[in-house]
Every structure is written in structure tokens, then in C-alpha cells.
Amino acid sequence: MNLTDEKSVRDFLRLCLDPGHGIKRTPAKLTEVMPDPLYQAMVLYAPRLGRLRADADRQDKKARAARKAYADAVAAWIHDKPAPAEDEQSTDRREKYAQTLYATLEEFSQERPWADLSPLRRAVWYTRADEAIALADGEIREAALTSAPERIDRIRPEFQDHASPESIDVQLRRAKRQCGMWENRVAKLAALKTTRLAQIEAGIWPSPAGEDTGPVLCPQNRRGDKVVQEEHFYAPDDTGVQRCVFCKTAPHQGGEPARAYRTPDGRVWTLAAEQDEHGVPLYEAPFINKRYTALQLETMHGEIAPAVDAPLPQYVYNARSVNRTTKHIADGEGHTMCPSSFHASKPMREEEAARLALCNGCRRALVEAAHA
Incomplete structure (x- = not known):
């Protein structure tokens, strides 16, 4: 079906709820299996549904964290160990948000100060504070991802192939001055300098005149609808060996040899x-x-x-989506690494993963973890 207008999207969603042949879905089930293209078409005409889904994802992630904290506290009590310490900074922030929200009642809050409230009444304001904090954090993350993208230029292939250590240092200093928006660029330039110095020491840089080697592309780092293959991203592993974070191979030139x-x-x-x-x-x-x-x-x-001697990241699908064109990276706890924290499927084979584009959120999370 051609999803070109609001009516066609509604009609197709109704068909998804009752496709016939004895199959019926509840709206809750539909939201779990809805493919991304259909979801994008729906929120194009109903942006509020996108905000509700983002809020549901945040609450789900928060609930999982709360259940884990509860389980850890129960385990500590059973074994007579000290309870896990709470994050004082988060607790202070929650308290400030709750008191600020309560103060908006003005005359009522002056007649009955915060200190006089019962624990039950405070709990109501703590819940509202948690919702306000989640909303604020989401807006902060969105602003960080979208603010002034034109100021962050990509490291071009010509620079990667021909830049001297001195020119890399210039760009590295420039990137560090704006590290709030350029964290990935700083990491990539630092890795490039390490590789370049190793190439100079090995006598294989600069390349002989007229020889165009081009960038080395990674079989597991593919992006976008066209599944475009991109470059390796090298970082030291736990043993200090330089490996690509996506395919775990060592560089052909420079760095630690495979x-x-x-x-x-x-x-x-x-x-x-x-x-x-x-x-x-x-x-x-x-x-x-x-x-x-x-x-x-x-x-x-x-x-x-x-011949890889280090395990690949666990590439998985979003288990609750029928979309099989994008792969994710498992976080080891049953979910994906990206901010959406989808339910992870079983790990896929290396050959299958190499044919799929990688989720941008998982890519950023993996690169940030490699340079943490």
C-alpha cells in the first residue's frame, strides 16, 4: 500500500489490526511489532504519538533500572551486606525538582511548607519530579544531537590519507576546544594520529607517488538505507591491541598486526x-x-x-520489530546499546550482520564506550 496521505496510513493500520485469516492484533501488540517505516509515516500525521512513544521508552528504561536497584538491595539484605549506595547527586536533583514543582502552588505551598508534608504527599511530588527530569534530560540529549550540525565537518578521506602528524595536531587542538560537540572527532583524530605514526615508523607513509590506496572499509560498519560501507574505527582493546570496534580486526597498516x-x-x-x-x-x-x-x-x-581472535560485538535485531534491514548491538542485559534500548533478539551470524546497516545510536554508543 502506498502510504502517501493520512487516510492511507489509517487504513493500513486498521488492516494490520485485522488482516483476516483468523488473525487479530491488539493495539498494544501492534505497537510492539510496527516496522520503522510505518511508524515514521504514522508520526508524520500524528506527532503526539511519537512523543508518547519516546516517553513510554524512557519510563520503561527507568522501570528496568528501578527493578534492578530493588533486586540488588534485596540481594544485599539477604546476604547481610551493605546496601548499594544511592547516587547523591541524582537524589539532590530529584529533591530540588520536587520542591520547585510544589512551590508553583504558591499560596497553598506557603500555608503548608514542604517540610510539613507527609511522606505520602511528598511521594506524589517525587513522581512528578521524576517525569520532569526525564523530559528535561530528553530535551537536553535532543539539543546536543541537533544543535549547529553545520559546525561539525567530517574528516575527509584526503585528510586521512595525506595529513602529517603536525596538521593532525592542529585539528586535534581545535576539536578539543569544542569537545562538547566534537567528542567523536577528537577520538577519531587521536586514533588516526596513532595509526599515522605507526605507518611512518614502518616506512609505508607517505604512499609512493601515484599510488592511491583509498580508505580501508569495514564489513560490519554500514550506514543508511543504501547500506553504504564505511571505514574501520580503531581503538585499543582490553589487551592494548588496536582493533576495529565493529569487526575486531587489527589494521593492515600500522598499529598492532593481526x-x-x-x-x-x-x-x-x-x-x-x-x-x-x-x-x-x-x-x-x-x-x-x-x-x-x-x-x-x-x-x-x-x-x-x-582470522579474528577477538569476539565480535553481539549484533542483534530489535526483537519487537518486523524490520530486518537494521542491526543493533546487544548490551549484554537483553537490550540494545542505543538510547531506545530495544529488546534484543538472539545474536545473528557474522555473515548476516555484514549485510545490514548498523543503528546510528548503537554506533555512537559503541564508539563512546571504546574511548571512555
């Missing part, structure tokens, strides 16, 4: 205890009497796949 690569013919090339005349690590394979660098292997075979 321990092994697999070529399309099925051979596995392992890191040899030898380097070429430029100090670049060599790789060897059984029954092959010559050793090659990773770049030489990639040139000969067209592409090489690092």
Missing part, C-alpha cells in the same frame, strides 16, 4: 617472526616457501579476511 589472515583460496597466513626491509611484519602459510606482508597478500588476492 595474528593471522585468511585468503580466498582457504589458506591461513600466520604472523611470522620476521619482517621485511621496511620493518613490516611478514606472514607465512604451510607448504608456501615465501613470506608476504598483509598488503602484498591483499594485492595478490583482492581481499583478505583477518
